[in-house]
Amino acid sequence: xxIFERFLHIDRRIIFVLIFIGVALPLIWTLGFxxxxxxxxxxxxxxxxxxxxxxxxxxxxxxxxxxKPEIQPMAIALMEQxxxxxIRIIAIALWPMGVQMCNEAFEKVxxxxxxxxxxxxxxxxxxxxxGMVTINHxxxxxxxTFPTDGGGNPIDEFPIMKGIKNFDKLGCVxxxxxxxxxxxxxxxxxxxxxxxxxxxxxxxxxxxxxxAYVNEQQQLIGxxxxxxxxxxxxxxxxxxxxxxxxxxxxxxxxxxxxxFILIGNIGYFATRKxxxxxx
Amino acid sequence: xxILMHRIxxxxxxxxxxxxxxxxxxxxxxxxxxxxxxxxxSAGYWFIYTIYNILIPNLFVPVTTDFAHNFILLIPAFxxxxxxxxxxxxxxxxxxYALAVVVGTTAGLFFKRYLQSDVLNQLTATMLNPFAxxxxxxxxxELILIIGTITGIVYFFFSKKHEGAFGTTARxxxxxxxxxxxxxxxxxxxxxxxxxxGRLNFLLGDWLGIIKP
Amino acid sequence: MKRQIPxxxxxxxxxxxxxxxxxxxKPFGNLSTSLGGWFLIISGFxxxxxxxxxxxVNIIKISRKAPNWPYFIIALVSFSIMVTCGILWGTQKQPGxxxxxxxxxxxxxxxxxxxxxxxMFENLSxxxxxxxxxxMASASYRAxxxxxxxxxxxxxxxxxxxxxxxxxxxxxxxxxPESLGFLHLPNIASFIMKYPNTAGQRAIMICAGxxxxxxxxxxxxxxxxxxxxxx
Numbered sequence: 001x002x003i004f005e006r007f008l009h010i011d012r013r014i015i016f017v018l019i020f021i022g023v024a025l026p027l028i029w030t031l032g033f034x035x036x037x038x039x040x041x042x043x044x045x046x047x048x049x050x051x052x053x054x055x056x057x058x059x060x061x062x063x064x065x066x067x068k069p070e071i072q073p074m075a076i077a078l079m080e081q082x083x084x085x086x087i088r089i090i091a092i093a094l095w096p097m098g099v100q101m102c103n104e105a106f107e108k109v110x111x112x113x114x115x116x117x118x119x120x121x122x123x124x125x126x127x128x129x130x131g132m133v134t135i136n137h138x139x140x141x142x143x144x145t146f147p148t149d150g151g152g153n154p155i156d157e158f159p160i161m162k163g164i165k166n167f168d169k170l171g172c173v174x175x176x177x178x179x180x181x182x183x184x185x186x187x188x189x190x191x192x193x194x195x196x197x198x199x200x201x202x203x204x205x206x207x208x209x210x211x212a213y214v215n216e217q218q219q220l221i222g223x224x225x226x227x228x229x230x231x232x233x234x235x236x237x238x239x240x241x242x243x244x245x246x247x248x249x250x251x252x253x254x255x256x257x258x259x260f261i262l263i264g265n266i267g268y269f270a271t272r273k274x275x276x277x278x279x
Numbered sequence: 280x281x282i283l284m285h286r287i288x289x290x291x292x293x294x295x296x297x298x299x300x301x302x303x304x305x306x307x308x309x310x311x312x313x314x315x316x317x318x319x320x321s322a323g324y325w326f327i328y329t330i331y332n333i334l335i336p337n338l339f340v341p342v343t344t345d346f347a348h349n350f351i352l353l354i355p356a357f358x359x360x361x362x363x364x365x366x367x368x369x370x371x372x373x374x375x376y377a378l379a380v381v382v383g384t385t386a387g388l389f390f391k392r393y394l395q396s397d398v399l400n401q402l403t404a405t406m407l408n409p410f411a412x413x414x415x416x417x418x419x420x421e422l423i424l425i426i427g428t429i430t431g432i433v434y435f436f437f438s439k440k441h442e443g444a445f446g447t448t449a450r451x452x453x454x455x456x457x458x459x460x461x462x463x464x465x466x467x468x469x470x471x472x473x474x475x476x477g478r479l480n481f482l483l484g485d486w487l488g489i490i491k492p
Numbered sequence: 493m494k495r496q497i498p499x500x501x502x503x504x505x506x507x508x509x510x511x512x513x514x515x516x517x518k519p520f521g522n523l524s525t526s527l528g529g530w531f532l533i534i535s536g537f538x539x540x541x542x543x544x545x546x547x548x549v550n551i552i553k554i555s556r557k558a559p560n561w562p563y564f565i566i567a568l569v570s571f572s573i574m575v576t577c578g579i580l581w582g583t584q585k586q587p588g589x590x591x592x593x594x595x596x597x598x599x600x601x602x603x604x605x606x607x608x609x610x611x612m613f614e615n616l617s618x619x620x621x622x623x624x625x626x627x628m629a630s631a632s633y634r635a636x637x638x639x640x641x642x643x644x645x646x647x648x649x650x651x652x653x654x655x656x657x658x659x660x661x662x663x664x665x666x667x668x669p670e671s672l673g674f675l676h677l678p679n680i681a682s683f684i685m686k687y688p689n690t691a692g693q694r695a696i697m698i699c700a701g702x703x704x705x706x707x708x709x710x711x712x713x714x715x716x717x718x719x720x721x722x723x
Contacts, residue, residue, distance in 0.1 A: 033659030069477025137528025151585035204470035215404035251660035260633040288611030319570025327578030333536035355530035359537030379498035387509025390708035397701030420687035431695025459692025461649025475625035
């Protein structure tokens with residue numbers, strides 16, 4: 001019985017060390033577990049695949065460095081797919097750090113696509129505050145919301161912005177979001193008010209909530225949820241990256257946590273039984 | 280020289296990473312210093328980006344380059360200055376005028392959008408014919424969806440005591456909510472571990488070079 | 493007047509936004525669109541207010557020698573350095589007051605503002621949130637007990653999702669034949685997410701939606717006045 005009591009009093013530093021090792025080792029020695037693609041991720045992929053070359057899409061970078069490991073791989077994979085299919089990207093940010101995240105993703109991807117030109121195939125319009133109100137304003141009067149790009153240059157100078165006055169000429173809207181403002185606001189305005197197809201990538205924390213929007217109304221076409229969603233997307237575009245490598249570490253860490261939960265419960269039930277017998 | 284500054288930058292990043300991680304052992308001066316640096320840099324970043332991405336292109340440039348067509352922007356500029364008066368205790372009440380515009384706009388928009396997206400569209404999405412499909416799993420799933428949504432909503436109706444048939448329905452709703460919370464917990468674990476994976480990727484890859492990109 | 497006029501403004505603005513949904517033509521549509529632009533500018537000032545507030549609060553704590561006051565100096569110094577770098581040399585895409593010399597750019601590889609962001613802010617921000625992984629693991633072990641039916645259901649759903657949404661779940665049950673595909677862990681996890689999870693989240697969303705609608709109406713009609721503050 002004493003061993004079961006010990007199960008309830010494991011030092012938390014042991015847990016910390018095991019989690020650290022459990023995440024670190026699979027990053028060094030990959031285990032190569034199977035990865036399967038889910039329906040929601042495939043829906044976003046198909047949304048992008050069905051767009052005609054030359055179509056302009058809006059990608060909103062609504063996250064920062066704190067959630068970069070989950071969402072940046074999605075951004076990179078989406079950009080790679082867009083540039084491969086000659087889809088043009090208008091990037092904006094509703095979080096201030098999103099601007100830098102977009103720049104980093106573009107720098108990484110554009111190295112592989114030397115023909116991509118800023119202002120013709122891609123533009124970063126920078127950051128705007130205001131969440132839903134700003135998205136609503138953007139949908140009615142895009143050019144007054146974003147009179148310049150992120151570098152302060154008037155948007156009239158850029159061919160990619162020609163004719164963009166609202167959301168009409170956009171093929172779809174993709175929001176890569178870590179919270180508020182983010183994907184929810186884009187669904188409410190871009191799809192529910194203005195009828196634009198919306199796809200999204202979110203942190204794993206938000207994913208269960210946003211799944212309610214993936215419905216018959218197609219408020220959300222599909223959803224990439226967390227690192228797994230990013231890994232699935234990398235598999236679909238056939239370019240394994242950070243997310244795919246991280247899935248082994250993710251699996252081992254989950255297993256460690258489940259084992260500790262089981263140990264805790266075994267200890268709880270064993271000591272509860274002992275207390276019941278005593279009384 | 281750029282490569283040297285890049286290596287120095289990596290070492291600064293590593294130092295700050297371990298300063299934050301030291302909190303796992305206990306609170307200490309290194310953690311406190313790193314925390315305050317984080318607060319300061321974060322505030323500075325927001326400040327700069329607000330000026331360069333919002334105030335300059337949306338206010339200063341239109342007003343200074345084409346005053347005749349944009350003089351109306353002096354109104355939000357004036358309201359913005361009223362907002363800044365919140366810093367002065369004796370006249371902080373004037374910020375209420377600017378706040379009223381912000382709060383009124385948000386409240387009006389939220390009223391419309393939440394009604395359409397979070398209430399009407401969600402209710403419509405629940406009004407399925409679960410027997411339309413030939414797939415047994417889908418039929419069962421859609422029945423679960425309909426029953427779960429209705430019983431979950433019943434649970435949140437606190438104006439009536441949860442007893443009798445109403446109480447039983449609410450109880451069923453709790454079970455569905457518990458499954459939601461369990462799923463949310465599972466995903467939250469995934470999110471947190473992903474962030475740790477990112478940090479270890481930096482330490483093992485960028486710093487120690489053990490992992491190749 | 494200090495409270496009545498702001499309440500009137502809130503009512504007028506809120507009502508205008510709602511009416512413009514049904515009458516999108518002039519003048520309601522135009523006024524509503526203009527308000528959106530004004531909101532952007534006022535919110536920009538609100539962010540500036542937040543940062544200046546932080547500055548003010550820290551100065552007060554330092555002058556009063558509050559507990560741990562030396563650390564607040566670090567926050568102020570970091571803030572000042574970041575703002576100075578941003579104003580003087582600008583950001584990656586934005587020029588500052590002083591054009592950055594090629595020598596400086598070759599030295600750092602980035603503008604000073606971006607250098608601090610990349611090597612300090614990114615690492616601090618990411619590490620701060622990755623701490624949660626450890627605390628989550630420890631808290632799960634300590635608190636997650638199958639005490640009753642509800643918590644058991646929560647635990648079982650969590651375990652299925654944690655296994656099914658990772659590659660290990662797929663590997664553990666890859667041997668299951670297709671006729672028994674519903675026992676494949678990723679399929680179980682997908683079913684849980686698509687149906688019972690969505691049902692629960694939808695119920696929460698609908699009820700929270702009613703709450704937001706109620707709060708918005710209360711604010712517009714002046715019943716809810718907490719946003720105005722005291723006096």
